[in-house]
Amino acid sequence: MPTHNLVPARRRLFGHGIRLAAVxxxxxxxxxxxxxxxxxxxxxxxxxxxxLANAVPADGPGAVMxxxxxxxxxxxxxxxMASIELGVPxxxxxxxxxxxxxKQFSAAALLQLVDQGLAKLDxxxxxxxxxxxxADGITLQQLLNHTSGVKSFTSLPRYMGNPIRRDLSxxxxxxxxxxxxxxxxxxxxxxxxxxGYVLVGAVIEAITKxxxxxxxxxMLQPLGLGRTQYDDPDRVISGMxxxxxxxAAGVERAGLVSMTQPHAAGALVSTVDELWRWNLxxxxxxxxxPATYLRMxxxxxxxxxxAAYGDGIYAETLRGQPMLQHGGGIHxxxxxxxxxxxxxLSVVVLHNSDSSALNVGNLGRRVAAIxxxxxxxxxxxxxxxxxxxxxxxxxxxxxGSSAAADDRLLRVKDGALYAQRGEGRPLKLxxxxxxxxxxxxxxxxxxxxxxxxxxxxxxxxxxxxxTWRRVGPLPP
Numbered sequence: 001m002p003t004h005n006l007v008p009a010r011r012r013l014f015g016h017g018i019r020l021a022a023v024x025x026x027x028x029x030x031x032x033x034x035x036x037x038x039x040x041x042x043x044x045x046x047x048x049x050x051x052l053a054n055a056v057p058a059d060g061p062g063a064v065m066x067x068x069x070x071x072x073x074x075x076x077x078x079x080x081m082a083s084i085e086l087g088v089p090x091x092x093x094x095x096x097x098x099x100x101x102x103k104q105f106s107a108a109a110l111l112q113l114v115d116q117g118l119a120k121l122d123x124x125x126x127x128x129x130x131x132x133x134x135a136d137g138i139t140l141q142q143l144l145n146h147t148s149g150v151k152s153f154t155s156l157p158r159y160m161g162n163p164i165r166r167d168l169s170x171x172x173x174x175x176x177x178x179x180x181x182x183x184x185x186x187x188x189x190x191x192x193x194x195x196g197y198v199l200v201g202a203v204i205e206a207i208t209k210x211x212x213x214x215x216x217x218x219m220l221q222p223l224g225l226g227r228t229q230y231d232d233p234d235r236v237i238s239g240m241x242x243x244x245x246x247x248a249a250g251v252e253r254a255g256l257v258s259m260t261q262p263h264a265a266g267a268l269v270s271t272v273d274e275l276w277r278w279n280l281x282x283x284x285x286x287x288x289x290p291a292t293y294l295r296m297x298x299x300x301x302x303x304x305x306x307a308a309y310g311d312g313i314y315a316e317t318l319r320g321q322p323m324l325q326h327g328g329g330i331h332x333x334x335x336x337x338x339x340x341x342x343x344x345l346s347v348v349v350l351h352n353s354d355s356s357a358l359n360v361g362n363l364g365r366r367v368a369a370i371x372x373x374x375x376x377x378x379x380x381x382x383x384x385x386x387x388x389x390x391x392x393x394x395x396x397x398x399x400g401s402s403a404a405a406d407d408r409l410l411r412v413k414d415g416a417l418y419a420q421r422g423e424g425r426p427l428k429l430x431x432x433x434x435x436x437x438x439x440x441x442x443x444x445x446x447x448x449x450x451x452x453x454x455x456x457x458x459x460x461x462x463x464x465x466x467t468w469r470r471v472g473p474l475p476p
Contacts, residue, residue, distance in 0.1 A: 038373040041074060047370050048075045055363055056080045060251055061244040061353035062090030063363075066272035067371050070344040071280070074371065076272065082241045082352065084251065092272060094239045096350040097231060098335045099266045099328025101275070105228070106200050106264035107144050107312030108287050109216045111296055114140075115289045118207050125199065128206040132199070133178055138186045140203060143196040144311035145304040151180035152193045153261075165256045170202050170212075173263060190303035194265040197312075201264025212264045223281045228270040231259045237269060243332015246355035254332025254354060266330050272348040279339045279346045283324070297324055318365060319374040319462070327361045329354060336364035345371055359441050365460075366443070376443055376461045379432040389417045389431075392448070395475070396455060396468040408457075411474055419446070 039047060048065065056063045062080020066073065082090040113119045119128075119140060126135035142148040153159055153176050168176070177195045184191070201212035208215050213230035220228055229237070243254035259267040270278075281287055288296065296311040308316050316323045321342050328335040332354055338347040349364045369375050389412045396408045409420045417437065418426035429437040429446065437446040443461035446468075455468040 038371060044371060045075055047375075048367060049077065051363075051366060051370070052077060052079050055358055056351075060084070061351065061355070062241075063349060063351045063358065063360075064090060064092050064094070064096070064272050065363075065367060066092065066276055066346070066348045067367060068276050068346045069371075073276070080352075084242070084244070090241065090352065094241050095227060095237055095269050095271055096241050096335070096352055097243065097266075097328075097330050097333035098268055098270050098275070098337075098350070099262075099330035099333060100194075101270075101326050101328040101335050101337050102262070102264065102266045102268040103197050103312040104282075104326050104337070105216050105219075105268060105278075105312075106197055106204070106212065107296060108282060109212070109219050110140065110144070110200055110204055111288050111292050111311065112219055113204065113207050113215075115292050119203070121295070125203070128203045129174075129199065132174070134182065134186075140200075141300065141311075142186050143200050143203070145190075145300065145309050146193045146196055146307070147187050147190050147301060147303050148193065148196050148199075149182040149184040149186050149188065149191075150193055150195045150199065151177050151183060152191070152195045153177040153198070154194045156180070164261055165258055167258045167260050169260070170198070170205060170263070173198055173261060174202060187301060188303070190307040190309065194262070197265035198263045204264070213267065216268070219287070220278075223277070223286065225270075225274045225278060225281075228268060228274045228278065231267055231269045233259060239271075240269065241352045244353040244355070245332060246353070246357065251353075251355075257331040262330060266328060270350075272350055275337050275348045275350075276346045279337065283339055283341065317462075319369055319372055321372070323368070325361075325364070327364075334358070334360040336361045338364050338368055340368060340372075343372065347371070356441070362441070362443050377432065377434070377436055377438070377445060382431040382433060384431050386412060386415055389415075392417060392455075393474055394470045395472040397471045398457075399454075399467040399469055407471070408468060409474060 048067065052063065052065055056079045058079060060080055062078055062082065064078040065075065067075040076092050078090040078092045080090050082088045082094055110119065114121060121139065121141040123140050124136050125132055125138040125140065125143065129135055138148045204212040204215050217229060245252050245254045285293065297313055297315055299305040299308055299310050299315055308314050312326065314325050316325065318340065321340050323338060323340050325336060325338040332352060334351045334354060336349050345368060347364050347368045349360050349367065351358055351360050366376055392410050393412055394410060396410060398406060405422055411418050411420065417429045419429055420426040428440040430440060431437050435448040437448070439445065445458050445461055447456040453470050456465040457468055458465045
């Protein structure tokens with residue numbers, strides 16, 4: 001995704017978990033003024049059936065969704081294919097790669113070792129990996145919350161082609177990025193970092209003298225979560241789903257990746273049921289001591305606070321409620337795991353395609369909002385005349401901003417309205433009732449008022465919104 005789009009983007013293979021700003025809702029139009037009660041079970045199932053059917057074709061890569069309030073499952077369903085080649089439909093009990101949701105498990109495994117007195121979060125990396133360059137200045141906490149500055153191997157030029165297919169040991173994997181220049185001094189900034197979690201795995205191995213995933217398995221065994229496991233290519237995993245991508249010919253087999261490389265950053269597989277049960281165990285105190293858990297879910301230090309990132313988990317809000325979540329993206333698969341503490345609400349979505357056609361993070365948020373009784377605006381597309389769309393063309397700027405680099409261009413092309421920030425990719429807008437325009441494959445929206453020279457932009461569909469004022473016509 002371009003870095004000059006309407007919403008900042010971060011490179012997150014093995015975990016894209018797209019962050020959306022989310023604070024108390026004050027809508028520009030009356031569409032969100034009334035907060036509804038949570039829907040009745042039959043109504044919830046009907047709404048989610050419709051949402052899933054609209055999001056996932058029946059004959060293509062599929063998705064599994066689970067919604068639970070506490071110990072009670074409210075919705076559990078699948079749509080699409082587990083194997084297109086064999087004509088096998090996807091079912092809710094099947095196993096899929098979870099990408100960077102793995103980070104939550106790896107972080108918890110290291111934090112358990114902290115609880116056992118075998119490590120401290122302010123320990124320097126050099127205590128465990130003395131030969132790693134600059135290890136004296138990097139702490140375990142900085143590895144866990146992406147503030148270490150270590151170069152993420154997934155951002156190296158051409159690395160995600162053939163190099164990612166090689167089987168490497170932990171030491172060989174670390175050698176792939178240890179000689180790279182750092183992105184910033186440890187603790188000075190925040191950048192999503194898969195290399196940092198390879199190092200987390202290496203620290204676990206240095207302490208326990210066994211593989212990082214064996215330690216994760218030991219953590220999960222008392223919880224009865226045996227299907228959440230390392231994606232070992234030499235083992236037959238019962239119920240494992242095929243992964244897909246998209247290309248010029250349509251649906252394609254996913255690209256090859258050796259799971260030795262995503263390592264503790266993204267190499268686990270699981271099911272929606274086990275991820276739900278992991279939510280209950282982690283957030284109800286069965287995994288970590290209370291103080292350690294609180295530290296895990298609380299972003300520490302200004303950079304991590306700005307990114308809303310704790311230790312392997314984002315701490316955000318949805319519809320005004322606290323939300324803990326993480327997403328994942330890896331060859332052939334995408335995932336999101338959400339927990340709303342106030343409601344004890346779990347939402348899990350797993351998808352066996354890495355195509356951009358379905359934004360799993362947004363789908364998970366839509367599901368959670370429906371379960372809360374506060375759905376995001378949606379509806380059928382209105383066929384507005386081009387003449388009406390052209391009235392919105394021009395250069396728009398956020399109120400109070402003087403930076404031309406932040407200007408948004410609204411332009412009509414091929415009968416549709418597009419929004420573009422700077423040199424970023426134009427994003428198509430879909431008009432619906434009430435003067436609303438929804439961003440394609442996103443939760444952002446624009447709200448218009450007839451005859452007004454202002455618009456209201458809601459990033460992630462949340463918050464007070466941002467007023468845009470027209471500052472000029474479209475440039476040539």
